[in-house]
Amino acid sequence: MLSKRVVACLDVRDGHLAKSVKFVNTQNIGDPVEKAREYYLDGLDELVFYDITASSDKRNIMLDVVEAVAAQVFIPLSVGGGIRSVADATDLRLAGAEKINVNSAAVARPDLINECSAAVGDQNIVLSMDVRRVAPSAAQPSGFEIVINGGRTPTGRDALEWALEGEKRGAGELVVNSIDADGTRDGYDIALTALIAAAVRIPVIASGGAGLPEHLHEVLTDGKADAALVASMVHYGDYRVSGLKQYLHEQGLKIRMSW
Amino acid sequence: MVPAQPCISSEFLSDPLVFAAFQIGRAFTVTLILDYDAGNLGSVKRACSEVGLQAEFAAHPDALEQAERIIFPGVGAAGSAMRSLRERGLDTALKNAIAKGTPLLGICLGMQVSLDHSEENDTPTLGLLGGRVQRFKLNRPELKIPHMGWNEVKVQQSHPVLAGIEPGDEFYFVHGYYPMPTAPEHVLTLTEYEGDFVSAVGKNNYIGTQFHPEKSGQVGLRLFENFARWDGVWQSSALPEGGSNAQ
Numbered sequence: 001m002l003s004k005r006v007v008a009c010l011d012v013r014d015g016h017l018a019k020s021v022k023f024v025n026t027q028n029i030g031d032p033v034e035k036a037r038e039y040y041l042d043g044l045d046e047l048v049f050y051d052i053t054a055s056s057d058k059r060n061i062m063l064d065v066v067e068a069v070a071a072q073v074f075i076p077l078s079v080g081g082g083i084r085s086v087a088d089a090t091d092l093r094l095a096g097a098e099k100i101n102v103n104s105a106a107v108a109r110p111d112l113i114n115e116c117s118a119a120v121g122d123q124n125i126v127l128s129m130d131v132r133r134v135a136p137s138a139a140q141p142s143g144f145e146i147v148i149n150g151g152r153t154p155t156g157r158d159a160l161e162w163a164l165e166g167e168k169r170g171a172g173e174l175v176v177n178s179i180d181a182d183g184t185r186d187g188y189d190i191a192l193t194a195l196i197a198a199a200v201r202i203p204v205i206a207s208g209g210a211g212l213p214e215h216l217h218e219v220l221t222d223g224k225a226d227a228a229l230v231a232s233m234v235h236y237g238d239y240r241v242s243g244l245k246q247y248l249h250e251q252g253l254k255i256r257m258s259w
Numbered sequence: 260m261v262p263a264q265p266c267i268s269s270e271f272l273s274d275p276l277v278f279a280a281f282q283i284g285r286a287f288t289v290t291l292i293l294d295y296d297a298g299n300l301g302s303v304k305r306a307c308s309e310v311g312l313q314a315e316f317a318a319h320p321d322a323l324e325q326a327e328r329i330i331f332p333g334v335g336a337a338g339s340a341m342r343s344l345r346e347r348g349l350d351t352a353l354k355n356a357i358a359k360g361t362p363l364l365g366i367c368l369g370m371q372v373s374l375d376h377s378e379e380n381d382t383p384t385l386g387l388l389g390g391r392v393q394r395f396k397l398n399r400p401e402l403k404i405p406h407m408g409w410n411e412v413k414v415q416q417s418h419p420v421l422a423g424i425e426p427g428d429e430f431y432f433v434h435g436y437y438p439m440p441t442a443p444e445h446v447l448t449l450t451e452y453e454g455d456f457v458s459a460v461g462k463n464n465y466i467g468t469q470f471h472p473e474k475s476g477q478v479g480l481r482l483f484e485n486f487a488r489w490d491g492v493w494q495s496s497a498l499p500e501g502g503s504n505a506q
Contacts, residue, residue, distance in 0.1 A: 001410065001451055001452070002406070002407075002408040002409065002410050002452070003408060003409045003410065003429060005408060005409065040476070041477075045408075045409055070301070070302065070305060071305050071308075071309075072309075074302075074305075074306055074309065074473060074474060074475065074476055074477075074479060074480060075431070075474060075475075075476055076431060076474050093299050094299065094301065096301055096302065096305070098302070098474065121334065121335070123405050123407055123433050172405075172407075173407075201400075201403055202403065203403060203407065203408070226408070227408075256409045256429040257427065258425065258427050258428050258429070258478065259476045259477055259478060
């Protein structure tokens with residue numbers, strides 16, 4: 001049986017580590033390579049780098065970060081943020097990224113998912129979606145809407161419908177990020193995660209809101225997620241990756257416990 | 260829990276004297292990573308270098324003749340991989356390398372095309388080891404294909420390359436097909452995904468894994484360390500009394 005995964009997300013801006021609260025007020029919290037190695041040695045199952053660099057002339061810094069991390073971290077490495085073309089995806093793969101996350105650019109041009117999955121294999125393409133709660137309507141029957149550009153721009157697109165379309169277009173995995181929960185440490189959006197995980201046949205990584213070990217357990221059971229993404233709760237030293245895994249293991253979940 | 264450290268860490272090798280001594284020790288060792296347009300090979304090379312195994316890419320059959328040991332990685336589909344191998348003459352070169360006893364490690368698709376036939380694209384494959392490769396047929400709807408993520412590798416027979424793998428150790432998998440070797444003595448490990456499937460195979464100087472040791476943390480790196488030291492000699496412990504010992 002596959003183990004449930006604990007995934008850590010590192011937001012990187014201009015080559016430095018940042019963590020956002022509700023996608024604003026980013027604070028610099030250290031060197032991404034050092035942090036990645038630390039989590040790796042502490043039993044992390046998968047690492048996600050999200051490039052939140054604002055200016056396009058600094059984009060290549062991310063390739064250097066990925067290359068440096070890939071030389072020291074021997075678990076799957078997933079990279080997202082600003083990927084607009086197959087060339088972007090291929091560059092990151094050559095730098096050492098296993099999986100490529102597409103987000104806003106795929107909403108603007110959904111064919112990007114098909115193109116990237118054809119180029120690098122569908123198991124390596126992750127559709128990352130930022131979602132907010134809205135009143136259910138004809139346009140958003142699920143009551144969840146896709147937002148883009150780091151949560152700033154609503155799209156009018158229904159989140160469940162977009163998840164299903166992403167799967168059909170060849171995404172191999174979904175990251176479902178609640179921007180309502182992101183940075184709050186109040187827990188994942190369980191209803192959102194469960195809604196999408198039950199509807200698709202590809203793995204779902206729950207994201208946004210983790211603050212306590214119980215939150216991970218909840219989203220991996222009630223939320224039906226295959227993996228739980230953590231950020232600030234480990235970045236600021238409140239919890240260790242190994243401690244979270246130990247807790248989940250003690251709760252009876254299948255977790256990788258030797259590394 | 261104390262994470263296992265590789266015996267030869269990159270920090271250790273950063274000492275120039277240690278590094279020089281290490282280089283002299285392996286001056287005539289050539290490890291080749293077979294490059295046949297079958298995906299991103301950088302991660303395999305980085306894992307090798309992390310354990311002090313200096314590996315080079317090779318795309319030409321002549322290079323395989325000289326190799327001390329060969330790593331045969333691969334992602335993608337069986338049909339295009341076999342075409343690519345044949346066009347380069349690498350299929351024959353691999354068979355020759357096996358015949359002369361060169362230690363050979365196949366990973367994922369590199370392992371799958373070592374059997375006789377793959378259901379993927381209905382492809383006749385190299386036949387270094389008897390058996391077929393089949394697609395998962397699963398009944399439980401919550402189980403997904405590809406089988407992707409961390410799963411336990413249960414060792415069935417001791418093997419020098421698998422030394423140090425403990426019960427409960429997990430490796431990283433990404434695959435929709437799995438090997439079914441004809442002879443039980445070629446089964447090295449099993450992994451459970453709605454029943455057990457074979458996750459590593461071995462025969463004489465050949466070993467192949469369905470999982471990706473290069474993405475499997477410190478336990479995966481140990482496998483590369485073991486392979487770096489392996490002389491290519493192995494005999495199945497599953498052979499019956501008085502069974503053949505062909506090396």
